[in-house]
Amino acid sequence: MTAPAAGAPARPGTKALLALILAVLSYSLVQTMLVPTLGILQTELDTSAAGASWAVLSSTLLASAVLTPLISRLGDSHGKRRVLLVTLALHLLGNIGAAAAWNVGSLIAFRAVQGVSLALLPLSLGLIREVLPPHRVAFGLGLTSGLVGGAAGLGLLVGGLIVDHASWRWLFVAGGALVLLALAAVVRYVPESRPSAPARLDLAGALLLGLALVCVLLGLTEGPTWGWSSSRVIGLFVGGVLFSAVFLRWERRAPHPLIDPALLLGRPIAGAHIGAFLLGATQFVFYVLVPKLAELPTGLPPEAARLVDYGFGASVTAAGLILIPGTLLGLPASSAVGRVEGRLGPRAPLALGLALSAVGGAVMALFHAREWQAVVAYGVIGTGFGFAMAALPKLIHDATPPHAIATANGINTVARTVGGAVGSQLAAAVLASRTISGTSLPDDSGFTLAFWIATAIAASGALYALMTVNRLTTGGGNGQEFIRTKKEVADQVMGE
Structure with missing residues (x-):
């Protein structure tokens, strides 16, 4: 040697x-x-x-x-x-x-x-x-x-x-x-x-997937303005479902598919995508609401500010500082995922991360009257985010063959992004539904309710991870699980 x-x-x-x-x-x-x-x-x-x-x-x-x-x-x-x-x-x-x-x-x-x-x-x-x-x-x-x-x-x-x-x-x-x-x-x-085998680009599949995602995300983005029950928003969501169905059917038959259906629906990859969606929804509720809570009533006209008896009156910079301890705690958590998986199994890091986020969310819902309470609660939440964020690519890595690893991670990233869009709109909708009497200003009860909803999303994700993320084959990363499920997914897509 x-x-x-x-x-x-x-x-x-x-x-x-x-x-x-x-x-x-x-x-x-x-x-x-x-x-x-x-x-x-x-x-x-x-x-x-x-x-x-x-x-x-x-x-x-x-x-x-x-x-x-x-x-x-x-x-x-x-x-x-x-x-x-x-x-x-x-x-x-x-x-x-x-x-x-x-x-x-x-x-x-x-x-x-x-x-x-x-x-x-x-x-x-x-x-x-x-x-x-x-x-x-x-x-x-x-x-x-x-x-x-x-x-x-x-x-x-x-x-x-x-x-x-x-x-x-x-x-x-x-x-x-x-x-x-x-x-x-x-x-x-x-x-x-590493050398790869270039394949013809599936432009039809890219177009169908793009249309499906645009319909869903545009509906989520414009829902508050157009109205969630408006014909335009409902039409966009229906279009998203239809384009998704056509996309899956096309990918099953395409000689060089943009995304193999097994990378979407195969086990345990589908579990990782659902986990990413739930994580994204949880993250963005807190990303949107914690800084907003910290800044209120700063920036409001004096007559409106007098009505808001909660919040910390922080600047944008100070609001960002509230998130920093959680950020710092999340980094060692993310680097410890390999050790946690080695001791407790592949499903443990994702379940643990979402469970910690749920615990921190419950603390935030109960106690957010003082800055230090928000810092402590988000510290727990951020630690959970660190575990969960790091668990997802590890699950993808262990279940996907090398020739599809970027594609599988791309799908997982988009799933978290769509979850984030849902979470941010959910947070905004809850605040809009709970206002101070006679005004459009959010009431403190709106923040409390939104934090409880994020807690429930994270807790359901933790339970889902424990129940559905299967133990991977020994020596993961060789894609054997992916290969095994290709036939199952093909049968599912074709309705056989």
Whole structure:
């Protein structure tokens, strides 16, 4: 055996892992950094609240949900590193354009371009399997995915600091600098992907899946404005179901499917996707409501502020600080997933993470009158998010063959994104239903009810994980479970 070369790193793949973490952070930080700009954009770009919301959230949400499965599939068939570099380059262009946006329409367009950035997560998770030795893969997956959840609080804090002291355009300058750093690190430290067999792109499947996701997400986004019982919203949801059914039927017959139905419906992969959806819904209830609770009654007219007898009156920056302890606690939790799985089994980390989030949610529902109570409660919630976020890619890794790992992670990422859209709209709907008498201001009981609902979602997810996430084959990661279920899923799709 040849001795290691002098100066070789003690832990192989560390620099490549750090480069991939930078790539993931260039996506996750930018998303929450922009949340504090909603009111500012409405004023400076002379637009409506809906226009500002589309610029900050909706355009990127729709584009990312549609593009992520397609980009992930390209990564599996044409090389994950190559596609990762192209995606980072497009993300950088989106940041540059957004920084120079001249009106809300151009900002919405450039934010849609930035929708490619969601695919950085599944591509990076797929590359971790290639750049790290087998005994470090679980650690790499846990740390990288845990940072995605942890970046929420940090992004709000950084965004608040920039908005408080400079123009909102500097958010995109800072984001672009991070993307450029990630791009340079990937070029320098991430090796070429393993040889892959390029397949013809399933454009019809991509179109059908895109239409299904756009229908669902547009319905969720515009539901509060158009009315949940309006014909347009109901038509969008019905369209989402119909396009999904046609998509599954088409993928079963396509010679080179965009997504093999077994990656959607096969066991235990389907359990991981449902877990991701429930986790996303839980996360976004707290991401939306905890900062809002912290900031009230700041920003309200004096006559309205007198009616709000709850909240901490915090600035955007201080509201972000409330989430930081939970963020920091989530990081060691995410890196410990491999050890927890080794002792308690593959279903334990996801179940444990969602259960901890439920416990923290219950504490938040009962006690949120003081800042320290919110900090403690979100500390428990954030620890749970760390376990759950890291558990999902590990479940995907153990159940999926190498040639489909980015695609499977892409589906899982989209499932969490759709869950996040449901959670954010659920939080908004609950607040709108519980208002201070004679006003449109949310009542404290609305926050309490929303926190209990998030607690119930997380608890149901924990029970689901315990009951349905099956024990994987020994030496996971070889895709045997995926191969075994292909026939079952084909029969299910065809109704045989």
